[in-house]
Every structure is written in structure tokens, then in C-alpha cells.
Amino acid sequence: MMESISAEVLLGAYSKGVFPMAEDGEICWYSPEKRGVIPLDERFHVSKNLQRTLKKGVFRVSMNKAFREVMLACADREETWIDEVILESYCELHELGFGVSVESWDQDGLQGGLYGVALGRAFFGESMFSRKTDASKVALVYLVEWLRQKDFILLDTQWMTDHLRQFGGYELARDAYHCQLADALECLRG
Template sequence: MIPSEVLLQGYRLGVFPMAMDDGEIEWFSPNVRGVIPLDKFHVPHALQRVLRKGVFEIRVNTAFARVMRHCAARPDTWINGEIIRSYTRLHEMGHAHSVETWVEGKLVGGLYGVSVGAAFFGESMFHTITDASKVALCALVDHLRARHFVLLDTQWLTPHLKRFGGVEIPRQQYMHLLTRAVALVRHFEE
């Protein structure tokens, strides 16, 4: 298991761990970093209609381990048992969080990540039905905005995240934003 303080210090320094195919844990700090500026988050029109229908129930931190297991349950994953145990411990300490989407009492999507100061580091997301992870992302952004977070780190930019306003920024700019964000006091749970 990765010690919790090592994980938290890694995030403060702009690095994050991933399990390799051989089970070894490596640390990454991409030259360009994916972020979603919270003030420029964009909800695509089709998803706005889904949100208005109110099909999904949003819950926070009610099924953290299940969200992680769902995120890990794919053919090509960087989430192994050591990562699950390490982040579950961070969750127990109040630093790792899940945002979940439920339909009729069934977990159908969600995401998890780590909060340090006013920064949230999105780790992974999953869905078992269409739009469930997208709704969780929208709920996360609302949650972060309401608590005055200033950084949503997505690690790498994917075409999916770009649709929501995600951008790539150079490491130097990222480190400036990160240093400012982790120095602020924010509480994800409030």
C-alpha cells in the first residue's frame, strides 16, 4: 500500500501514481496537464436535457470502494489492488471522494478523486448506462464550485473531457495553479 502521506505529498507536488501491467507503481507528471477550468465548464446541450429530466440521483461518498472497483473493471486499467487499498485509506481519512449516479437504488455511474486544499484531482470514472458518468462530472463541478475550489485536475485531456471545457496547460502554468490551490483551505464534505 502507498502510504497516505506519500500520496498526498505527491499530489501537492504535481505527481500521481499509476499501476503498470507488471503491478509496479510508477509516478507521473505530464509535460502538459489536463484541467477543466471550473469557470469555463461546458455542459453539452444533449446532456442539459438529460439533467433536466432528473433521472439520476446524485450521492457523494456513499459507495467509494464500489466506484473504484467499477473503474478498475476494464481490460486496460491502471487501478490494481494496491491502488484500491491506498485510495480507500485516503477516503477513510477524508481526502478521497466519490460522486455517484444512481437509478432506482442501483449504482450506475460515478467518479472518484482526491482533494487537497482547493484542488480536486479526478482519477477515474465509469458508467453502466449512457450519460451516468457525465452526470457525475456535472455534479462534481457543481459541488466544487459551491465550495470555492479553484482547480479540477484531469491529469490528461481526453476528447471526452474536452467537450466539457477541458484544456491542456504546460507544466509550469499547472504548477503555478497547483501551488495556489493547495495553499487554500477548502473542505470537500461541507
């Protein structure tokens, strides 16, 4: 079994709209016909309940303080696409400054978070987890604010779920996605 996927291969794949997942001990590569996207403009929606949680300051949020722990928590489910190869590959991306995690903490420790890949002005969300109500949602709101401050234009969620739709998430056809991706990566050319 390979130790990891090289950063060069991973970043090259992301720049073409392709991402890996582990399945039955093998690395499979995907480029869905319809791609999930969360808007970074005013269409991003935060529910009233989540706004209350944010105002109460239930969770302390950090970035890049527990990347490996976030990945391990995301993998801790009945079915997962995060195996040892994926774990080590993304931890290497993190060490190189491309892998990003957002963590939600309370007095009991790490309660939620997410991780993904930042490349150019695109963020590729990989996975999120929550041990307490709203912990991952708080991390997502924090991520969106950070992406806005850094002038990102694309938040790719790979596939769309009902959970992501509540934030204003929607699907893009592959061609439309590739146009947005090209715009987001324009700053890397040149």
C-alpha cells in the first residue's frame, strides 16, 4: 500500500476539478456531473438558531490547530473514505500550507470541525464532523468569514446534501463548475 499521494498529484487533481476518496483499500478519483457549492456572497444563509448559538459563544473556534485530529474525527464513522493514505496525504498538504482545518472547542475539548484544501481562491471542502449540536456549523460559518476576508470566490463541497442546502448550497453542472474553478485559480497562472 502506498504511503501517501504526493502533494503535486493532489493539487494537480484539484486544479482540474478531481478529488480522491478511499474505497475498499483503493484510491478512486471523482469529478461529479453536478458539483456542490456553498455561496460566499449574501446567499450564504445562517439560520436564526445558529445565529443564537454564535451570539452565545458556545464554541471557541480556531484554525489549523488540530488538523490531524479533525481528519481522524471525520473518519470516525461507520463508512468512511478517509483511510491511512488519505490521512497522510492531506496532513502533508497541511504541512505545505494547502490543507486547512477549522475547529470548534468547548470546555470538554474538540467538538466539531472541518477540513479541506485551499488553492488559489478556491476552497475544496473535504469533510466535517460534530460531537455536539452546531459545532460543525459554527466551524463552517467561521470558514466562510475567513474565505470572504481572503477574497476566495469558490467553496466547493463536492456533492450537495440537505445539510449543506440549509446554508444556501446548490449544485452546478460540471461545465459551469469548471468555469468558476478556472476563475478561482486564475491567480495561480501568470
